[in-house]
Every structure is written in C-alpha cells, then in structure tokens.
Amino acid sequence: xxxxxxxxxxxxxxxxxxxxxxxxxxxxxxxxxxxxxxxxxxxxxxxxxxxxxxxxxxxxxxxxxxxxxxxxxxxxxxxxxxxxxxxxxxxxxxxxxxxxxxxxxxxxxxxxxxxxxxxxxxxxxxxxxxxxxxxxxxxxxxxxxxxxxxxxxxxxxxxxxxxxxxxxxxxxxxxxxxxxxxxxxxxxxxxxxxxxxxxxxxxxxxxxxxxxxxxxxxxxxxxxxxxxxxxxxxxxxxxxxxxxxxxxxxxxxxxxxxxxxxxxxxxxxxxxxxxxxxxxxxx
Amino acid sequence: xxxxxxxxxxxxxxxxxxxxxxxxxxxxxxxxxxxxxxxxxxxxxxxxxxxxxxxxxxxxxxxxxxxxxxxxxxxxxxxxxxxxxxxxxxxxxxxxxxxxxxxxxxxxxxxxxxxxxxxxxxxxxxxxxxxxxxxxxxxxxxxxxxxxxxxxxxxxxxxxxxxxxxxxxxxxxxxxxxxxxxxxxxxxxxxxxxxxxxxxxxxxxxxxxxxxxxxxxxxxxxxxxxxxxxxxxxxxxxxxxxxxxxxxxxxxxxxxxxxxxxxxxxxxxxxxxx
Numbered sequence: 001x002x003x004x005x006x007x008x009x010x011x012x013x014x015x016x017x018x019x020x021x022x023x024x025x026x027x028x029x030x031x032x033x034x035x036x037x038x039x040x041x042x043x044x045x046x047x048x049x050x051x052x053x054x055x056x057x058x059x060x061x062x063x064x065x066x067x068x069x070x071x072x073x074x075x076x077x078x079x080x081x082x083x084x085x086x087x088x089x090x091x092x093x094x095x096x097x098x099x100x101x102x103x104x105x106x107x108x109x110x111x112x113x114x115x116x117x118x119x120x121x122x123x124x125x126x127x128x129x130x131x132x133x134x135x136x137x138x139x140x141x142x143x144x145x146x147x148x149x150x151x152x153x154x155x156x157x158x159x160x161x162x163x164x165x166x167x168x169x170x171x172x173x174x175x176x177x178x179x180x181x182x183x184x185x186x187x188x189x190x191x192x193x194x195x196x197x198x199x200x201x202x203x204x205x206x207x208x209x210x211x212x213x214x215x216x217x218x219x220x221x222x223x224x225x226x227x228x229x230x231x232x233x234x235x236x237x238x239x240x241x242x243x244x245x246x247x248x249x250x251x252x253x254x255x256x257x258x259x260x261x262x263x264x265x266x267x268x269x270x271x272x273x274x275x276x277x278x279x280x281x282x283x
Numbered sequence: 284x285x286x287x288x289x290x291x292x293x294x295x296x297x298x299x300x301x302x303x304x305x306x307x308x309x310x311x312x313x314x315x316x317x318x319x320x321x322x323x324x325x326x327x328x329x330x331x332x333x334x335x336x337x338x339x340x341x342x343x344x345x346x347x348x349x350x351x352x353x354x355x356x357x358x359x360x361x362x363x364x365x366x367x368x369x370x371x372x373x374x375x376x377x378x379x380x381x382x383x384x385x386x387x388x389x390x391x392x393x394x395x396x397x398x399x400x401x402x403x404x405x406x407x408x409x410x411x412x413x414x415x416x417x418x419x420x421x422x423x424x425x426x427x428x429x430x431x432x433x434x435x436x437x438x439x440x441x442x443x444x445x446x447x448x449x450x451x452x453x454x455x456x457x458x459x460x461x462x463x464x465x466x467x468x469x470x471x472x473x474x475x476x477x478x479x480x481x482x483x484x485x486x487x488x489x490x491x492x493x494x495x496x497x498x499x500x501x502x503x504x505x506x507x508x509x510x511x512x513x514x515x516x517x518x519x520x521x522x523x524x525x526x527x528x529x530x531x532x533x534x535x536x537x538x539x540x541x542x543x544x545x546x547x548x549x550x551x552x553x554x555x556x557x
Binding site for chain 1: 527
C-alpha cells in the first residue's frame, strides 16, 4: 500500500485575517521503494507537503493515507521517518545514544532490541560508534544530520521523508549522505526528499514532483523533467541538451560525467567511422 | 588592501580554526575561498572583516589594524559581510528600513541615508519591494536584500559566506550574477562557497584545509591541481568531463569549459569540423 494524497489543500492561520494558502488540490501517490524528489522555490509549499505525510499538519480539504492508515495514528508514524533541514532542531538528548533510543523506547521496543537497532542505525549512516557517547550538540553540522537520519532509520520506516538533507554540507558530507540514501532505497524503503540540489540528487531520483505556488505543476521521470527544461539544468544535462539541439544525437538522459563521457565517445567513434548516428535511447 | 600577517585563531573552547595565515587581498580582486566544513573558511571571513580579532598575528584593513578598537567604525565602512541565512540579518520592518539601519549607525545625515538606500535598492533591483517586510521575500530576493543592507553602507570590499547554499539553483544564479556585476563596477569580492562551479570566473581561488591555505592560484591552475580531489572537493562537472575526454584524445580548451553552451559548441566544432 502506498502514500496517497487526494485533492489535499492546506492553509496556515486558517479562518483568521492572516490566512495564507500553502497547498491547493494536491493529488499524489508514492509507492514503497521509490526515490522521489520534491522540487520548487522557497515558499512553494514543499515543506508543508512533507508535514502532511506524518500528521504534523492536517489537511483542510482532501485526504492523506499512509498504507491506508490515518497519518496521525501511531502505526503510520512508525512507518514514516522524518528528517528536517536543521538537524539541530530535532535533537534534544544528552548523548547520541539517548537521542537514537528516544523514538525506539517510545514505540515500546525493549532496551535490548533498541540497542541492537541503535548500532545498526549508526553503522548505516557511517558514524563511528564512539560518537554514541557524545553530546549531539558538540558534533559538526554533517554529523548532526547523520544522527537525525539514524534516529529516523532506527525505527526501520517504510517511507523516509527528508527536507533538504544535504544543504550546507561539504562535498564529502553530501556524498556520504547520498550513498546512505541510495543503500536505504535499495533495501526497499521509499525515500522522499525536498531538495533544490539537482546536481547531487539527480542521479538518484526516479520521479520528480515540482511544486509552484502550492500546486503540482509537473510530475514525472527525471528524463522528462530534463526535457521539459522548466528550471536551470545541472551543467552536464544542459550541455547534452545543447548538443542535441545542435544536431548531435546524444542520449538526453545523460546527466552524469560518466554518462556524458560515454555518449560523446560513442558519437565521436561513429563520426570517425562515418556511420549514421542515432542516440542510444530516449530518442 | 586587506592583509593577514601570520594570523592564527582558536575558538574559546580551544578548537584551532586558523593557523599561520599570510594573505593579501588586492583592490578590485574576486577571490574565491573553498574548503570542507570546518576548514576555517567562515573564521577567515570574520577575520577579513574585523568581526573577529586574531589570536596571534595581525589583520590590517586599508591601514587599519583590527585589534585597535578606535578603527572599528572605519573598518565597518570599508568591508561588509553577507552570511548564509539572510533571515538572521534582517532588523527592519520593511526592506527600506532594514537598508537604512547600517547607514544610520554610521551616523550619516538623513539625506545621505536616503541616497544610500536608493542606490542599494537599484543595484540589487529590489526597488519594487522597498515597502515589503524582508521576511516575506523569496530566498533569492531575501539574499539580495541582505546584500543591499550591506551595500547601503557603501563598502569597498564585500565578503560572501556561502550565500547561495540555501537557495534554489535559479535564485543562486541570480544572486551570483548580482555579485559579479558589483565586481565589474570595481568592488573587491571575497566569495566563500562549497561549489567550485561558482568560481570559474574568479581572479584567484584559495583552497582551505584544517585552518591553512593549501592551494592558491587562478581557477585553471587550481582546478588542475591533483591535490584538489584528495581534499574531498570534486571538480566542476564540465571541467571533470574535459579532463576525462583529454585522456581519450579529445582536447577541450579551458575557455570552452566556462558554460554548457561553449562546451557543446567546441564538441560540435571538433566532431563536425565545418
């Protein structure tokens, strides 16, 4: 069973003079094991949408169901793991160990089972076990982000929802988080991330949901998103699009350095042989 | 213009942040600073602007030593810093009020304050938002308003600490374009970032690691430095692609790596040879 949103609308400060519409008639379905990117400008409604997934906000119209459950039910909350942009906002315990244990003990897991899951979670986010006894607020931004992620993963959620998880991290920190998310996705967990870091996330995204002024204005594969060209593309994707427009038949879905290298060398070889050229796919 | 002489600095809890830094920023330069989290970039920004005093060594900003409290106002007029999150920098109820705050504190006469505010709004193309609350602006507009707040004090040198990192790509590009325009008008720019792609046009790039400047040079020499990737700093993707193509005998000149359009044009020229 998936996450299903049907005709969902939401306004902040509803029925007051400060009423601000945030989401309008959103319909969305997210299956287990998917990697979905929610894109859009600041204020578009992306973060509001993620807060509907775990019942932090309730829609004013429409329905949200997590595997058929009400998102504010305890079981739905276990199935949805949330990690916010400012990891420091969701940490409050004296040690990293207590921090990760908090959710587990609240859901009624025994201390023994909690311990097993804490070690598993800390490994999966590439944090040293020595960090377990540290004060979470003495950690670097990237390490705090990983503790927040480990706290969510310890509950083995079916859906992991992240709000800008790599903003402010250096390239090595970004790579570690992205590698962790790839692993989590491969284990069958759906990863739903709010991001504007196209370059970092694009190779991972299977589906893109673009939100503008509270409405979904695009929903589809990353390839069709690239073709539509509704936002600035990462440099490689932009260059490949330019090549196609100039009559060089490269695959438009190439957006990593490796993909572009392979495509350009293929075209070069075909030109040298003087054979007729076609794109490998998506043409 | 700004000179750091053997500057070291440790935070009060003992964490070393800068170690024996010697650096000169020349008038009109665009200097990019890159490095991992915790490498000392932001501490360097605070030293370059006189917001932190060095532990040892000295920082001299246009002849003014940052350790001399009587020179602080002179330093504030000369150098301004824009930080990552604009919302933490707003103090006014409207954009106009926010921009007036700096010049007021420099004790400028009202007519002069008005001129400074109008000029800063024009340079950042924010005139139509002058009566809006800065907190209702979009990410990119908010960052431009934070920049305008600094410009209103008419500094000659501007320091930007990861100003595009919280913005969507479109807004990030717009903010960087505004900064490049200011540089063309003669402002000295120090631009701190995690993203090497943004530093293609810099006059000079400093690569920091553990509080030291590890690599220094123009973009072409820094991007081809073999130690860059050892420091966990991946190359801009077009430059990495050009380096990979070179190993297969396809030579893309440096000038063609400046934009996707130029790169594609060079590939077409090589393959079509028309």
